[in-house]
Amino acid sequence: MTGRIRIEIDRIVLHGTEPVDRERLGASVEAELARLLRGGPLHGGEGASRRGGTRAAATPATAPDPAADPTAAVASRIARAAYDRVTRP
Numbered sequence: 001m002t003g004r005i006r007i008e009i010d011r012i013v014l015h016g017t018e019p020v021d022r023e024r025l026g027a028s029v030e031a032e033l034a035r036l037l038r039g040g041p042l043h044g045g046e047g048a049s050r051r052g053g054t055r056a057a058a059t060p061a062t063a064p065d066p067a068a069d070p071t072a073a074v075a076s077r078i079a080r081a082a083y084d085r086v087t088r089p
């Protein structure tokens with residue numbers, strides 16, 4: 001059975017960081033969160049069981065190098081926090 005999850009993030013507030021391109025940050029968060037959800041227990045990926053899944057880390061990703069791409073690094077951390085919240089038992 002395939003279900004759908006809709007996650008809506010109204011606003012992201014960043015304190016103590018450099019200004020970032022909003023559209024790029026939003027797109028990066030969306031892409032990373034989708035990747036995590038596709039590979040995690042909610043979608044039958046790593047850590048899923050026949051009884052509805054277990055909490056497990058999603059497919060590990062290489063964290064972006066903050067020096068090379070600070071926006072992608074911030075987006076990755078935001079997406080991971082949202083993913084951890086959604087998959088919390």
